Amino acid sequence: MLKIQEIREIIKLIDHSSINEFTFEQDGSKIKMKKQTNEIETVVRNVVAAPPAEAVHVQQETQAAPAQPATLEVAAPIEESKADTANLHKITSPMVGTFYAASSPEAGNYVEVGSKVTNDSVVCIVEAMKLFNEIEAEVKGEIVEILAENGQLVEYGQPLFLVKPE
Incomplete structure (x- = not known):
């Protein structure tokens, strides 16, 4: 499993680059980072041991505004509860x-x-x-x-x- 520190380092690298979308896949595990509205959204699912430098694909897009500092979200976003x-x-x-x-x-x-x-x-x-x-x-x-x-x-x-x- 990737360590939290390794994921944070990847976030910093993406944040300081012009890359807007980053996907890491290995052995059925996937990490996807995407810059949206000046932030980086990070989703980590079923992560297993893997060296942090092995990226399967990196896609570049242009972005009008500069990105804000990255934040780490370890889980998929949870919808607001409908209950009070x-x-x-x-x-x-x-x-x-x-x-x-x-x-x-x-x-x-x-x-x-x-x-x-x-x-x-x-x-x-x-x-x-x-x-x-x-x-x-x-x-x-x-x-x-x-x-x-x-x-x-x-x-x-x-x-x-x-x-x-x-």
């Missing part, structure tokens, strides 16, 4: 790592939308440095929305679930 989020509790990631909805690929997910949870209910696992950390709901209620995808890299403080408290 003011009354919902967010279960956030306590660390940087990989989100897993189940204990193994064969096992069912810990929770689904509509699942009832208690304070000590395990809702997912975040794997960091080969350590699998069970994440508890810390609130009694019902899962309204799952904000992360299985196998997705998550950041510290990133919302993973929305819970309607009881």
Whole structure:
């Protein structure tokens, strides 16, 4: 898997160049960066080990305005929740790592939308440095929305679930 620092270095290189779109693909993994409205949008999906310098294709386009400093988005953009989020509790990631909805690929997910949870209910696992950390709901209620995808890299403080408290 590419390291966060390697991805950040790629972002800096793209930001300081005239390249508007960059795609890196290897072994079924893909990183795509595109400058849009003076920003760089970065999407990382299913990244596996790969040297950072192997780019499959780079496409150049012209841009009228200069780009702003790059920002790193590790996950695909999440649409705004249609539910009123003011009354919902967010279960956030306590660390940087990989989100897993189940204990193994064969096992069912810990929770689904509509699942009832208690304070000590395990809702997912975040794997960091080969350590699998069970994440508890810390609130009694019902899962309204799952904000992360299985196998997705998550950041510290990133919302993973929305819970309607009881």
